[in-house]
Amino acid sequence: MAGVGCDGRIQHDPRWEDGWGTVESVVFGGDKIMNGAFWGRGVEIRKEIEVTYLEVVFSFSNRQVSALKSYMAYTLTPDPAALVGSAQCCVCKVELSVSGQNLLDRDVTSKSDPFCVVFMDINGKWSEIGRTETAMNNLNPVFAKKFVVDYHFEEVQKLKFALFDQDKSSKQLYEHDFLGEFSCTLGVIVSSKKITRPLVLTNGKPAGKGTILISAQEISDNRVITLSMAGRKLDKKDLFGKSDPYLEFYKQEEDGKWMLVHRTEVIKNTLDPVWKPFSMPLVSLCNGDVEKTIKILCYDYDNDGGHDFIGESQTTVSKMSEASNSMEVEFECINSKKQKKKKNYKNSGIIIVKSCKVTRDYSFLDYILGGCQLMFTVGIDFTASNGSPRDASSLHYINSMESNEYLAAIWAVGQIIQDYDSDKMFPALGFGAQLPPDWKVSHEFAINFNPTNPFCTGVEGIVQAYTACLPHIRFYGPTNFSPIINHVARFASQAIPQKVAAQYFILLIITDGVISDMDETRHAIVQAAKLPMSIIIVGVGNADFTAMEFLDGDSRVLRSYTGEEATRDIVQFVPFREFRNAPKETLAKSVLAELPQQVVQYFKQRNLPPVNSDPA
Template sequence: QLDRTETAVNNLNPAFAKKFIIDYHFEEVQKLKFALFDQDKSSTQLYEHDFLGEFSCTLGTIVSSKKMTRTLLLGNGKPAGKGMITIAAQELSDNRVITLSMAGRKLDKKDLFGKSDPFLEFHKPGDDGKWMLVHRTEVIKYTLDPVWKPFTVPLVSLCDGDMEKLIKVVCYDYDSDGGHDFIGEFQTSVARLCEAQDASPLELECINPKKQKKKKNYKNSGIIIVKSCKITRDFSFLDYILGGCQLMFTVGIDFTASNGNPQEPSSLHYINPLGTNEYLSAIWAVGQIIQDYDSDKMFPALGFGAQLPPDWKVSHEFAINFNPRNPFCSGVEGIVQAYSACLPHIRFYGPTNFSPIINHVARFAAQATQQETAS
């Protein structure tokens, strides 16, 4: 299971605000399954809820379609009544994110014996001309002057990266039965929202068109306040690497007796006739990837949980090349050679205590923060 949407209460035509971010690999067949359930209990176990239908496809199909509507199917492959699912995909090529801090003032009272339980929805126009839900705030209970928590969404999700593009903000009064009461709405743009500053908030009238037509003296159904609006960049791993960031790879190897006798095939340290074992396989698998991001390719390799010659005292932080002043090995090959040479000269012992190695790496990291170059 990759993730789940929020629950839409008492709704046969839900529009889910939750977005799923998936890495797209053109060269791979990435199979996806979307399953819908009717939530009856608070349990997180799916078998506790009623299965409504599912739809399977590949990520490539969604990407090539951009937006698709398909029939929901039961487990036997037959249609699940009239149920349909609509899926839209968008490339997150723009790494800008927008953080908004919103509040309301003097919103319309909607609850008979209380005030209102307001929340906001943000919509953008889709390719089909219909408004598409982008984000939904939390509900603030029993107030006409709500202050919502600041939230962050990708700019490409909110306005396709076009700061002049119109977006619609709708305010509702939450009802537990799912029949939320409309308070009002307005249209704006990200460029307009960006006029809000910490010391100078932006105020926008929340309008109920029906009330506006009926009442001559109607002004608004409250004020929505943009307390602050900030656009920043959400840098990716690749951005850091292209910016000169280096990764330091440190190997910590468990030499405790729980690994078994390295002379016996049942041990994780047993080197088979092909010259490898579980530890060597892991070192090669991880090291061959990480070493591309380390310019000098000199890697500390440490061990713990073994008795060392000549006095056979237990050590939980020792260089596997037996050079405590210079535990660095040249490349992954150097780690493998040091490990193979070390294995016959130590005795497996215990207990399992790798905190000294973690502290060792933490000291390296602390030193790296003092460097002027990226690392």
């Protein structure tokens, strides 16, 4: 049975031609198939299908749709290589380019000075993900700034592109004149590769004749190029001064047109500029082809937007890569009009590549695929405020019909993280309880009562140890976090001498109340931020969790009692009550939302490559 025709380009897999349909189109009753990877009765697909374009949907009979829905697995098969394609990881990175046409003119004596701000809908709120440079005195801007976003096949990712006329240097958007906006999903842009849409005002009316053009390119090449550029003896263009030079870099598209990919800053009043080093994805500069010709144009900046052309050079990344700290690469800057008019014309100056380095910008998937192990530890709150586990109102109460919030949190987080640890042996610790036989309070005890081997086999082992220990301990207090944080930090510190990204430690703390040792906990977190370690805190029950939100450094930098600042944000706090009536996948997704970024940030700060990585 063939699929519905479509002009979208989809990578096709012949294994699907078994009577279930051919992948060609986007029609499946609005239901999305996660990353095109699924398996069930009658469908023998045991490996992730790489979808290079668009949202994949299928055309089936009603019977087949029913069967597929019934048996579709929303996690991939136990193939370790396939696991990284599941819902919690992005399918790929997409680079978005933005330009505008016929924008509203908000300036009286000149044209608008537009810039574009891109927002993403995150949990129902528009969050800014970046903004372009300002195009001075220009109603048809082509912005050099690109936006790289993670494309998740299994999610509806809403984007909003808003254009403003810059009036002040303020970063507050209400200080600038609004020129119009356009909203759509990332899937719409990816499916079309390039779209042109009218801009609208906040009241929904057209923003004049203004339109926005957005193009998308998948970034599958993780190489990054870093360039240091300079110029020498450039042409003098200003009447009462020298020149204010800047560079523009262009790559050639498939249709032969040249596309702006980067613009340097302006260096004022000089013929021998030295621009700041800059980095960009190699695929942005040359589509990953180091032999592909690129153009470098040099201009003299004018405040009125009428920038004077100085000259251009053509080269390749391969040629520029010959530059190093000890040897520079030079190109003549040629103005073809001057060259035709003047017989003795030599050049309009020299463009210099002071250094050119190509490195790899590793992603979370690169580290995981490269062999990084996520070392998972769970810490459970056994303080008296939870209530006796024999009481039905206790947060630790378990009956044959349902579990409790502690178990739900362990399952939600552990089931995902365990897929990234080869031996699946996890330490499970408790705090705030009195232990037999002397009934002393402990804040870092093994819940299997084996201090020399606190490891549990998989999430099931953690659950078994947890339920088994409940009758044998006395809930007490206080609620101290620092001992268990320092416990995991000691192991994480042993990974520091490693020269590759081999291990990253994750501590899940499940608690019901207010922290008693806040100063010590803050200090422990600040020290742990220097280590390959993240902390996830799930608050159960209905207590006031204001202090927990303080530890989550999303809105401010966390400081220890000594005043030392955390080098990075490693804490993610989530109150369980917000997810009581939501699918269990929602809790896991929220809890683990920041983890990939934290892993990448740590290894990048220390220039640690994956265990198994290819040279750039």
